[in-house]
Amino acid sequence: MKRNAAAERNTSSAHPISDASYRRFRLLATSTLLVLLCAIAAPAAGALTTSQAKCRLNLAKGARKVALRALTQINACHKLRMRGSIAASVNCSDTDDPGFPAANRAKIDTLAAALVPSASNACASESVAVLGYASCASPCDVEVPTLASFADVSRCLSCLAQARASALSLTSHGATPPTSAYGTNAWTCQKRVEKASRRYLKSRMGWQRSCQYSEDKGKIGATNCVSADLNGKIATALLSCNATIAKCTDTDLAGLTTCGANVGAEQSCIDAAVQTATDDLFAAIFPEPPPTPTPTATTTPTPTPTLDPSCPAFLDVSGAAGPGGSYSSLAPSLSVSCSASAVTVHSNGIPTYQYVALTPNGLQAKNYNFTFPRNPAAAASTTSVPLLGNIGVALNGIPIYGVNEGPQPASDAYGDPIAAAILDQCGSHSAQQGTFHYHQMLVKCLLQSAVSSSQPWNNADPSTTQPSPVVGYAFDGFAIYGPYECTDAGCTSVQRMLSSWDNTGYQAGTVGCATSSACSGGYCNDVMINGSQTTACVPKTCVWSNNTYTAKAGSQYLDRCNGHYGPNGDYHYHTTETFPYTLGCYRGTPTNNGGMGTPPGGSCP
Amino acid sequence: MRRTLLALTALALVAFFSRARSAPPAAPHEIRYRLAWDAADEQAVEGSSFVTTNDRGYRIRIARGYLTSYSMELVECPQGEALSAASEFLWSAVEGTAYAGHGAGTPNPAAVRPMQIESLTAPGLHEAGKALPPPQSYCQVHYLIARAAAEARDLPGDLDMVDASLHIEGSYTTPGSSTEVPFTLHTAIANGALLDHATGQAPIRVDTGRAVTTVTVRRHLARAFDGIDFATVPPKTLANLVLQSLVDHVEVEVESVDANG
Numbered sequence: 001m002k003r004n005a006a007a008e009r010n011t012s013s014a015h016p017i018s019d020a021s022y023r024r025f026r027l028l029a030t031s032t033l034l035v036l037l038c039a040i041a042a043p044a045a046g047a048l049t050t051s052q053a054k055c056r057l058n059l060a061k062g063a064r065k066v067a068l069r070a071l072t073q074i075n076a077c078h079k080l081r082m083r084g085s086i087a088a089s090v091n092c093s094d095t096d097d098p099g100f101p102a103a104n105r106a107k108i109d110t111l112a113a114a115l116v117p118s119a120s121n122a123c124a125s126e127s128v129a130v131l132g133y134a135s136c137a138s139p140c141d142v143e144v145p146t147l148a149s150f151a152d153v154s155r156c157l158s159c160l161a162q163a164r165a166s167a168l169s170l171t172s173h174g175a176t177p178p179t180s181a182y183g184t185n186a187w188t189c190q191k192r193v194e195k196a197s198r199r200y201l202k203s204r205m206g207w208q209r210s211c212q213y214s215e216d217k218g219k220i221g222a223t224n225c226v227s228a229d230l231n232g233k234i235a236t237a238l239l240s241c242n243a244t245i246a247k248c249t250d251t252d253l254a255g256l257t258t259c260g261a262n263v264g265a266e267q268s269c270i271d272a273a274v275q276t277a278t279d280d281l282f283a284a285i286f287p288e289p290p291p292t293p294t295p296t297a298t299t300t301p302t303p304t305p306t307l308d309p310s311c312p313a314f315l316d317v318s319g320a321a322g323p324g325g326s327y328s329s330l331a332p333s334l335s336v337s338c339s340a341s342a343v344t345v346h347s348n349g350i351p352t353y354q355y356v357a358l359t360p361n362g363l364q365a366k367n368y369n370f371t372f373p374r375n376p377a378a379a380a381s382t383t384s385v386p387l388l389g390n391i392g393v394a395l396n397g398i399p400i401y402g403v404n405e406g407p408q409p410a411s412d413a414y415g416d417p418i419a420a421a422i423l424d425q426c427g428s429h430s431a432q433q434g435t436f437h438y439h440q441m442l443v444k445c446l447l448q449s450a451v452s453s454s455q456p457w458n459n460a461d462p463s464t465t466q467p468s469p470v471v472g473y474a475f476d477g478f479a480i481y482g483p484y485e486c487t488d489a490g491c492t493s494v495q496r497m498l499s500s501w502d503n504t505g506y507q508a509g510t511v512g513c514a515t516s517s518a519c520s521g522g523y524c525n526d527v528m529i530n531g532s533q534t535t536a537c538v539p540k541t542c543v544w545s546n547n548t549y550t551a552k553a554g555s556q557y558l559d560r561c562n563g564h565y566g567p568n569g570d571y572h573y574h575t576t577e578t579f580p581y582t583l584g585c586y587r588g589t590p591t592n593n594g595g596m597g598t599p600p601g602g603s604c605p
Numbered sequence: 606m607r608r609t610l611l612a613l614t615a616l617a618l619v620a621f622f623s624r625a626r627s628a629p630p631a632a633p634h635e636i637r638y639r640l641a642w643d644a645a646d647e648q649a650v651e652g653s654s655f656v657t658t659n660d661r662g663y664r665i666r667i668a669r670g671y672l673t674s675y676s677m678e679l680v681e682c683p684q685g686e687a688l689s690a691a692s693e694f695l696w697s698a699v700e701g702t703a704y705a706g707h708g709a710g711t712p713n714p715a716a717v718r719p720m721q722i723e724s725l726t727a728p729g730l731h732e733a734g735k736a737l738p739p740p741q742s743y744c745q746v747h748y749l750i751a752r753a754a755a756e757a758r759d760l761p762g763d764l765d766m767v768d769a770s771l772h773i774e775g776s777y778t779t780p781g782s783s784t785e786v787p788f789t790l791h792t793a794i795a796n797g798a799l800l801d802h803a804t805g806q807a808p809i810r811v812d813t814g815r816a817v818t819t820v821t822v823r824r825h826l827a828r829a830f831d832g833i834d835f836a837t838v839p840p841k842t843l844a845n846l847v848l849q850s851l852v853d854h855v856e857v858e859v860e861s862v863d864a865n866g
Contacts, residue, residue, distance in 0.1 A: 257786060357796075
């Protein structure tokens, strides 16, 4: 569960609920309510039911507790680090840093775990969807990919509260404050900044929540409780925060790595950082509930058309950051249509994220219509993937190529592009005619929440304790999942899936290599050797010649095609960290969507 | 239409026979690639460090740094863009077989892959290699920063740069502060620039076999840190930002001279 501040900063702008739309909703809800009140002459009532309001109140209290607990434990870590009790290299603003004290980490986790049953009980009679909890915001969408229950919502909010606390700490401390400051006036100043920011956050979250609860219960009218300061308490809290920081001197601040170079700057940036943290959390805690149809006495509401759930869900790329730079005029487009037997993906092949010119081929819009079976079935025998060209399509409409690169340069013909590090940090690059494609697929680049990110590679790494989502579809119709999967139907635990292709072409004596310095003309790369993942120097030459499939016992090992029948009985593929990264072959019967090459994948020309 | 075809045929025949009588045989054209830094970068060296101040007011000192310039190549003009079909036909008649552009199965003869490692504390000019492509028109230049292999040029003796595209050890000083905060970057991340040459210019024509073209890729080290707020940027993204800023500020200069004086 890695988080980073860049992702934090992006979150506020990426959040689907703007203040304006929120106010519009309130206005609409209030207007509708007034009409209904007049019509049925009912007594005054709040915008939400009492049960709904109490549910949201419980969630808000929990998130605030976690944020404060996280700040306390982060500050404790800083103290330990500054006095030399833990390594100076520890980034205490990152509670996932391996050096973060386990005892402090446990205190946060314990609280977050305790809040889950509390939220489930408080919201037992409510619906996640009705209250508007659609998806968990970045970076916690990786840890909590779906919000199916209030337990999920609680976990999401706890994760977000920790992430916002971490971002606030990074602002108020810097990643690694100078340990030489310990015991000096600068350190005293740092403690003041910690105290001031924590108290301000506590007050601001508390009064925002109080305002929203009043509105939810109908005690006040439509109010933007993010900015409304109904009784002036937030302003008072800010004054107190500034007064505490003002006890520092500019010299003290110069000896620290906090955000401000002088007292005034420090007050401003702490105010801004606390506002960012609290307002982002507010948006996550109090989402806009979806509008409900207005009932009428004389007509039956027309059923809303629903998407066929068996038609694969791809990403909505309409809000994509796009490739940017000299390609800023190109925007990705993607739509999916289904017939009874086939799925067709219409895509222009433009990435949702920044294009990095790793090849001289540039980027060109395409007119793809990839079709594959809607109801895939395992074939009597497997089919080789093509040596070159498309083998599937990712959830963002970008084609997936097989494991090997093309024939040039001749010295590296049909080599491993992952080992050669000629891909961007999402595993993609462009071929001739500006054909953008994947050789490797990373979950964090293929989430809905990644679509608005221009550099999704900076997003948090996926959780290793949650099963991975679908990242694409092979042209035989079987889904391709990320690397983690439940061990059983009840998902009592999660395991990382492993390729059963062993590297047999590695250079002797290089197992466990750290860099390619150990290699004679090859690359040090992640490989499987006799079923264990390690590193070794691999040749630059055709990758199919250097890897051999050997079936292995153990549910974590995939078949020749890099797939298996999962705990729910369905066949699917997984991405792996080693050869073949996506597909080793097709288990089903593929449609031809532009694959080519002689011979097919599985052997070398 | 028939008249046009006849005229074109006549022109082609004239060109063919005139070439057969007097034109020198088409010969490969030498492309020399150079890696350079902005003049201001070379003056920003203080002792053994490179020192600059970014647009956010941070003073950055590079005490040790290396960059791997992996490859450079001229990129062909899209078919039909540089020349009309008719003129392309005439050109081929005059100059012999026009190079039709490398496909999936052929390498780009205008590419060099020096894997040149450059010191960032002594930014200077490097000759990065030569190519001898046959006659061709080029519209872009591709410059790639990527990780070095064991055969890279000028591997430093004081640091293992194999598998690294960028290494920087140094410090930054926050505006208004005098405290130097140390930082280190070491990454294998690749980044590149595809630079249009033809903005207001003719395509780079490699045609006669009598000229030498020098392609200089000029970087601006002092601007590599622009936009970076060191106090808040996560260490994980710092390398990405520096590499992106480096490629965002690359310029290409192309100069052709007659090799025979």
